[in-house]
Amino acid sequence: MSALKIKKGSSRKSAYDLRDPNGEVIENHTLAILVDNEAGVLARVIGLFSGRGYNIESLTVAEVDHEGHLSRITIVTRGTPAVIEQIKAQLGRIVPVHEVHDLTVEGPSVERELALFKVTGQGDKRIEALRLAEIFRANVVDSTLESFVFEMTGTSEKIDAFADLMRPLGLIEMARTGIAALSRGA
The missing domain is CATH 3.30.70.1150 (ACT-like. Chain A, domain 2)
Known part of the structure; x- marks a missing residue:
């Protein structure tokens, strides 16, 4: 009996979540998003994820600039490189979003x-x-x-x-x- 050869990006937790070995690799990415600290901004950002069926693995939010009324949202999400690029592009189009950084690809x-x-x-x-x-x-x-x-x-x-x-x-x-x-x- 041979062991399963599970590729990077597949889950070891469930047999139902085995990935196509010829498909793209699913990766975790940490996104840092600088937004205006105003009512409804978090709901709009989260709505983008839920509306398109993207999962959020981790979410933290805090005001980082009291005078400029800016908050930082840190989101860890999973997806193929194409999906991650799509998420970043869609986040960048939300009006109160100032910056979107993918800390996973921008360096250490x-x-x-x-x-x-x-x-x-x-x-x-x-x-x-x-x-x-x-x-x-x-x-x-x-x-x-x-x-x-x-x-x-x-x-x-x-x-x-x-x-x-x-x-x-x-x-x-x-x-x-x-x-x-x-x-x-x-």
Whole structure:
């Protein structure tokens, strides 16, 4: 019996999501969008994605210029290179959008995510949770006799790895902020 040869861009999570080996590669792209901070802008940007059936893997929004009333929307989405180019072109045509940057193709960038984990447990499981938190540089931000709340900042992969290790130790709840990203250099 031979192993499945799953190409880059295909999912390892479901047999129903196998990609055509001759088709284009589906990639994750991080888009940074600078917009006017006014009512309805986020709805218009999100409406573009939902109206065309594009998925959003991660979404963060915050005002970055109080005087200029500008906000930065960071979106992680998936698609073929042609679909990503179409998304960027359509975003650029929305009136309150000032800039659209594809951080994935524009060069090196820094991406981070914040996560909170609630872990319950007693005895050895509690000690093991604290040991793993120290290894992953997670901070204890709340503690009771029955549970801990850990805070961790890092890449999505690091957060996923920590969550996978905490599940058998009593992970009962998790909250994630989504990816915040900036390009590196000048």
